[in-house]
């Protein structure tokens with residue numbers, strides 16, 4: 001068990017956009033059996049993520065890989081009898097993890113791609129050929145200057161790349 | 168008017184407080200107050216010789232106003248008032264102050280200051296007493312008859328109780344037969360006997376007093392004074408507590424109850440078949456029918472929606488006693504009753520809104536009441552759980568708990584009996600079919616009642632499987648006509664797919680459909696979940712805000728039968744207590760309207776928590792407020808509301824409040840600025856009492872003025888206190904949701920806020936005014952707040968009044 005009181009972590013989560021409803025959870029497990037990811041891997045169970053969070057297990061939650069496995073399908077959120085916004089809670093936890101510097105490499109790569117090329121998926125010969133087949137015009141390079149300005153203004157770059165000034 | 172002669176009786180509590188307060192100085196001070204003709208000192212005045220001294224002074228006509236310094240006014244007041252009345256004086260010409268708990272104890276460290284405060288307290292009591300006027304009594308008729316609405320377990324019990332106590336009872340049931348939901352439940356927990364058993368009436372010679380009795384064979388009709396009206400609904404309620412006029416509509420039964428011999432010939436000829444709602448539509452019945460054998464009343468009924476009437480008339484032709492009357496018309500009847508008991512029960516929630524469980528879509532997903540009908544040996548499947556889709560016996564049965572209960576999307580509360588219902592059904596199935604595969608999926612199993620945990624234990628012993636986890640989806644496999652329940656077994660942390668022939672939903676229990684309409688007709692409240700609201704669940708269960716109207720059983724919240732019966736007894740006793748004297752006698756401690764001032768603003772009728780004020784035409788096109796002496800509880804919330812001061816309380820007039828404000832602030836005796844506390848007579852005053860009892864100290868410059876409810880306080884009173892020399896004002900009332908007069912302390916809060924705004928406008932620091940909501944056990948909070956306020960106003964410096 002960590003030093004901090006369990007509720008401190010829970011309060012931090014409820015203070016975040018998407019995390020507000022987490023303390024309502026009464027561990028009924030509806031989300032778990034509704035979750036398509038839980039069906040395929042033991043590494044992810046939304047009920048368990050919430051339980052760990054409510055017990056104050058900050059490191060297990062924010063440093064582990066579970067929260068990154070959610071597919072955001074909202075199957076759980078639709079069914080939760082306590083109206084816990086399960087998928088949104090997962091988003092809140094991801095945001096907290098990122099702020100704490102726990103970013104899976106792939107997300108840093110996505111972010112870099114977005115900053116530098118203006119797209120998440122890089123252009124490839126294959127894609128261009130497919131577009132031509134479908135009669136779509138070739139893609140123009142994105143205006144990354146404007147995008148960079150926006151992302152800088154929102155603090156995205158600082159958060160994602162742990163630049164100075166990130167909070 | 169007769170000259171006012173005040174007698175003042177000072178108790179030093181057996182010398183206890185004479186060590187702190189200077190009684191000689193007090194006696195001398197009091198003697199000099201105009202109007203005081205007698206001052207006596209003693210060790211106690213609420214009983215024994217002390218009380219006799221008061222009685223003698225009253226009897227000899229030496230005094231006609233009584234002021235007593237005595238501890239715990241709430242108790243001593245009653246004894247003194249009674250004695251004073253017997254001695255020939257109106258008992259309201261009396262005032263009691265508590266010098267011990269409100270002065271000596273809390274100011275034990277500053278005896279001189281305490282004595283000065285005691286002078287102020289006595290002066291206030293004397294000045295008030297001088298302005299007191301006699302208050303009379305009024306009598307209202309109480310008809311010794313009760314209407315019980317709802318003929319289920321609770322309603323039948325209440326009706327029987329009252330009838331046996333000698334009251335005339337009308338038991339009204341909207342369905343054609345008695346029994347309600349309970350009668351459909353096959354068996355009851357925790358006794359496992361059949362559901363149609365209720366307590367037997369002792370008056371029936373054929374049944375021994377201790378034997379139980381069947382709803383159907385009880386001979387309810389034989390209980391003297393009990394009139395059962397089935398197929399009947401409430402249309403209108405007029406009149407007032409003790410004397411209601413209730414209009415009911417008797418729907419036609421088309422069969423004469425007195426002539427029908429239940430020979431069943433009619434059903435054999437009736438050509439119309441419809442789904443039988445009594446059996447959860449799992450079977451069919453004819454248009455003329457009876458719920459089951461031996462039902463009460465033991466007479467058939469025609470379903471008007473299904474019957475072809477004169478087009479067919481076969482039953483009419485076949486009936487050997489000519490009981491069938493196809494031309495019967497609805498009938499309105501007016502009942503005159505003194506009290507009303509609502510026992511309309513609850514019903515099953517329709518779980519089809521919970522899409523993931525597919526109720527109504529997959530026929531083999533059923534509710535627990537539907538299962539109950541199957542498990543009834545006389546029921547549609549003769550006691551065998553079957554798959555409605557193909558009629559085959561169900562071998563694998565999965566129960567799902569908390570369906571629509573404990574669910575913020577539908578009903579947030581725990582329905583409280585469905586765990587037990589499922590345990591009961593699961594064990595019944597296991598008993599009859601030991602090979603059946605029975606699983607209960609639960610979030611928590613709640614078995615809190617007497618004997619209930621044994622059901623859980625027995626179910627485990629019998630092999631019922633328990634899965635901790637709430638299913639997220641029920642899937643139907645058409646190839647095998649099997650259901651699959653998706654659930655996480657949390658304890659194993661494993662996802663399960665449970666195959667089932669039958670899935671039973673432990674559906675929530677919700678208020679009966681007509682609760683809202685009935686609440687409107689009766690002018691009583693529903694709670695946030697739609698059940699009938701008790702006046703105070705702790706202190707006044709089964710009572711409502713309206714006197715003479717009581718509620719019990721599942722109409723208040725889902726209950727098992729034993730609890731519903733207890734609740735019914737409670738309502739019956741309350742109704743009996745209310746009516747037993749045949750009249751209601753009350754002190755006229757009520758609000759009085761000065762018709763010349765009333766500006767017809769309509770504020771008070773809306774604010775009165777008891778609906779005691781109506782607007783009455785004056786004849787000149789205007790209206791004036793009129794207070795019902797019967798309904799008024801004397802709280803004074805209307806007084807605080809009236810913008811023109813047109814209402815006052817007979818037992819606390821404006822002049823009396825003003826006199827007390829002035830007197831309490833006329834003597835200081837400390838170097839500190841004076842603080843005036845308005846406290847209600849209930850929790851607020853109790854908190855002040857308890858701080859004194861526990862000798863929690865606060866400064867003697869804090870003075871307390873008691874009013875019935877803080878709702879009586881007008882902004883005007885607060886300003887008056889400041890004008891009279893208070894440097895700080897506190898208002899101490901009940902908790903906002905625990906106010907003895909419902910809305911009083913909430914209204915007071917609004918007025919305090921308003922007064923703060925005014926103070927600011929006058930250039931006075933609003934923090935000189937504060938409202939506290941306290942209960943008895945929070946005496947420490949009162950002492951602390953009084954100290955803080957005193958220090959605060961001292962720091963702020965003297966009040967600048969222009």
Ligand code: SF4
Nearest residue numbers: 025026028029031080
């Ligand atoms: S469904 Fe809701 S209440 Fe149930 S475990 Fe998941 S988050 Fe908690």
Ligand code: SF4
Nearest residue numbers: 035070071073074076
């Ligand atoms: S939103 Fe995430 S946690 Fe919820 S069911 Fe979908 S994948 Fe699972």
Ligand code: SF4
Nearest residue numbers: 569572581582585586
């Ligand atoms: S009694 Fe049991 S099944 Fe019913 S709502 Fe409460 S916990 Fe759920």
Ligand code: SF4
Nearest residue numbers: 775799800802803805
């Ligand atoms: S004193 Fe109270 S109960 Fe009586 S009329 Fe006024 S608000 Fe209503």
